[in-house]
Amino acid sequence: xxxxxxxxxxxxxxxxxxxxxxxxxxxxxxxxxxxxxxxxxxxxxxxxxxxxxxxxxxxxxxxxx
Amino acid sequence: xxxxxxxxxxxxxxxxxxxxxxxxxxxxxxxxxxxxxxxxxxxxxxxxxxxxxxxxxxxxxxxxxxxxxxxxxxxxxxxxxxxxxxxxxxxxxxxxxxxxxxxxxxxxxxxxxxxxxxxxxxxxxxxxxxxxxxxxxxxxxxxxxxxxxxxxxxxxxxxxxxxxxxxxxxxxxxxxxxxxxxxxxxxxxxxxxxxxxxxxxxxxxxxxxxxxxxxxxxxxxxxxxxxxxxxxxxxxxxxxxxxxxxxxxxxxxxxxxxxxxxxxxxxxxxxxxxxxxxxxxxxxxxxxxxxxxxxxxxxxxxxxxxxxxxxxxxxxxxxxxxxxxxxxxxxxxxxxxxxxxxxxxxxxxxxxxxxxxxxxxxxxxxxxxxxxxxxxxxxxxxxxxxxxxxxxxxxxxxxxxxxxxxxxxxxxxxxxxxxxxxxxxxxxxxxxxxxxxxxxxxxxxxxxxxxxxxxxxxxxxxxxxxxxxxxxx
Numbered sequence: 001x002x003x004x005x006x007x008x009x010x011x012x013x014x015x016x017x018x019x020x021x022x023x024x025x026x027x028x029x030x031x032x033x034x035x036x037x038x039x040x041x042x043x044x045x046x047x048x049x050x051x052x053x054x055x056x057x058x059x060x061x062x063x064x065x
Numbered sequence: 066x067x068x069x070x071x072x073x074x075x076x077x078x079x080x081x082x083x084x085x086x087x088x089x090x091x092x093x094x095x096x097x098x099x100x101x102x103x104x105x106x107x108x109x110x111x112x113x114x115x116x117x118x119x120x121x122x123x124x125x126x127x128x129x130x131x132x133x134x135x136x137x138x139x140x141x142x143x144x145x146x147x148x149x150x151x152x153x154x155x156x157x158x159x160x161x162x163x164x165x166x167x168x169x170x171x172x173x174x175x176x177x178x179x180x181x182x183x184x185x186x187x188x189x190x191x192x193x194x195x196x197x198x199x200x201x202x203x204x205x206x207x208x209x210x211x212x213x214x215x216x217x218x219x220x221x222x223x224x225x226x227x228x229x230x231x232x233x234x235x236x237x238x239x240x241x242x243x244x245x246x247x248x249x250x251x252x253x254x255x256x257x258x259x260x261x262x263x264x265x266x267x268x269x270x271x272x273x274x275x276x277x278x279x280x281x282x283x284x285x286x287x288x289x290x291x292x293x294x295x296x297x298x299x300x301x302x303x304x305x306x307x308x309x310x311x312x313x314x315x316x317x318x319x320x321x322x323x324x325x326x327x328x329x330x331x332x333x334x335x336x337x338x339x340x341x342x343x344x345x346x347x348x349x350x351x352x353x354x355x356x357x358x359x360x361x362x363x364x365x366x367x368x369x370x371x372x373x374x375x376x377x378x379x380x381x382x383x384x385x386x387x388x389x390x391x392x393x394x395x396x397x398x399x400x401x402x403x404x405x406x407x408x409x410x411x412x413x414x415x416x417x418x419x420x421x422x423x424x425x426x427x428x429x430x431x432x433x434x435x436x437x438x439x440x441x442x443x444x445x446x447x448x449x450x451x452x453x454x455x456x457x458x459x460x461x462x463x464x465x466x467x468x469x470x471x472x473x474x475x476x477x478x479x480x481x482x483x484x485x486x487x488x489x490x491x492x493x494x495x496x497x498x499x500x501x502x503x504x505x506x507x508x509x510x511x512x513x514x515x516x517x518x519x520x521x522x523x524x525x526x527x528x529x530x531x532x533x534x535x536x537x538x
Contacts, residue, residue, distance in 0.1 A: 005081070010095050011114035013076050017068050018128075019135050027070040028096040030124065034136055047152035053143035056136050058115070060126030 018058055030062040451509035451520045452487045462537045463517045464491040464507035467528045476504030483508055491537060510537060 014032060017024045023033040039054040068076075070092075078088035102109040103119040110116040115128040134141060448455045449462065458464075467483070470476040476492055483490040488508040495503050508524070511517040517534045524532070 006091050006095055007111075008113070009081055010077060010092060011111045013073060013080065015114055015132050017073075018132065020066075021136070023067040024073060025068065025070050026073065026092070026096060028093060029099065030126075032126070041148070044151075047149070048147050049149035051146040051148045053140055053145065055140050055143070058126075058128040058133060058136055060124075062124035062126075 021056065028063060030060055032058060032060050035059045449510055449512050449516070450489065451523055453489055454484075455489050455510065458491055458510055458537050460538055462510040462512060463514055463534050464489075464493075464510050464537050465517055465521060465524070465528075465532050466505045466507040466535055467524075467532050468504075468506035469495075470504050470506065471501065473504050476506050479506045493535070493538065505535065507535065 014024050014026070018032055018034055021034040023031060025031045034056050035058075037055050037057060040052045041049055042052065043049050074085055074089045074092055077083075077092055078085045081088065081091070083091070099109055099111070099117065103117055103124070107120070108116060108118045113129065113132070115126055115132065118125045118127070128136070448457075448459060451465075468476065468479045470479065480490040480492045483506065489510055491505075491507040491510065493505045493507070495505055497503055508528075509517065509520050511520060514534055521529060521532060
């Protein structure tokens with residue numbers, strides 16, 4: 001077990017879980033989760049109405065100290 | 066599905082083939098090293114995961130782009146779409162007013178109806194910020210002023226007015242705020258809230274709001290509201306309703322919903338004709354605009370006609386310039402046995418060797434008179450010669466071509482000019498190899514080529530150097 005292997009393995013585990021849209025809790029750090037943003041419309045000042053597509057994005061909630 | 070810390074430890078243990086205790090220790094060591102790095106540098110990048118930043122004691126995480134794309138694989142490549150273009154500069158002044166924040170004479174009317182349709186405001190908000198693009202079309206399908214109302218109400222102002230204490234409007238929270246607003250309007254709000262709102266407004270507007278509250282709000286608003294007031298519209302709306310309520314003398318404790326409904330009815334009655342008047346005024350202005358545009362049509366047509374006429378005459382001049390030309394300086398002599406069609410000069414010469422029209426004009430009438438009497442002696446030779454009058458041309462005789470013109474009328478004019486100058490003028494039609502037709506204007510008719518060549522020397526310039534001999538057919 002080497003540091004470099006650890007440094008690769010743990011992020012790979014977290015990333016793998018996130019790719020499956022799983023929530024991952026790391027004690028002492030926080031929680032990673034995938035949040036779904038629905039499509040949205042917004043109106044610009046010049047009158048344009050923009051449709052924002054839906055997207056899944058990673059959010060991180062740091063652990064409360 | 067949630068992966069807890071324990072799940073992560075077990076996964077780590079199985080992937081690294083270690084027991085769970087050492088896996089947990091490894092994980093905690095990793096977290097500690099990460100925290101230490103954050104404390105030292107304020108930022109730490111984990112390859113394959115993302116970057117942690119520690120700013121002001123708040124830990125934030127930005128995923129790597131690759132990971133973010135993979136997580137968002139369902140919607141990869143979807144970009145923002147513009148489903149409604151920007152306002153036209155002058156086509157829709159109402160929207161311009163809204164966007165620029167200017168208060169036009171129409172604007173207060175919009176705000177009036179915004180007040181009237183307090184509950185509809187929320188729906189208008191949903192239409193703009195909702196999930197379905199199709200809803201955007203609904204406001205436009207409604208007739209009259211309601212269009213404007215819904216469109217305007219979709220903005221932040223409506224939320225500010227209805228939601229009262231909500232100062233900042235978050236787009237993402239549009240629904241929530243909208244719901245709040247509807248709650249405030251629909252549900253029985255406690256009188257204390259209204260009281261506080263009215264007190265606030267009284268502080269801001271002083272006597273003005275109190276005095277005007279008893280008056281017809283529909284008549285006051287159009288001249289009263291300013292952008293600043295629009296921002297504090299919620300506070301203003303509340304005291305108006307309250308002032309009215311006080312005036313009416315209804316007992317305290319009655320719900321806002323009831324009062325506002327009654328107020329709506331009172332307002333709606335005087336409001337409608339006014340709205341119609343304004344609508345008809347708008348129609349009139351629109352008609353005026355359209356009538357002014359109607360006047361533009363004949364002017365534009367006249368302009369186009371003038372331009373077309375200009376080009377037509379210019380084309381005629383150019384045609385004359387290009388067709389009234391002298392052919393190549395060399396004199397290609399058509400042999401007697403040569404077919405005319407094959408012996409013709411190539412078409413480019415027809416256009417390529419252009420002479421100034423002024424030169425032609427100068428030369429055509431300018432044939433020296435001294436030559437004519439000398440040429441008249443040729444009349445003794447019968448129908449042959451350079452000058453004189455010949456009733457009938459002799460097929461097989463030769464003529465000196467001076468002009469090759471595509472326009473028949475122009476060729477006739479040139480022939481007549483030459484006749485007027487005393488020449489035996491000939492006009493023949495020739496089909497060129499490219500399919501075009503040209504009219505050849507020549508002078509004289511000669512029994513053989515050498516006579517014609519001799520006669521060339523009698524011609525004035527530029528005919529002397531720009532001609533060729535053909536056989537008359």
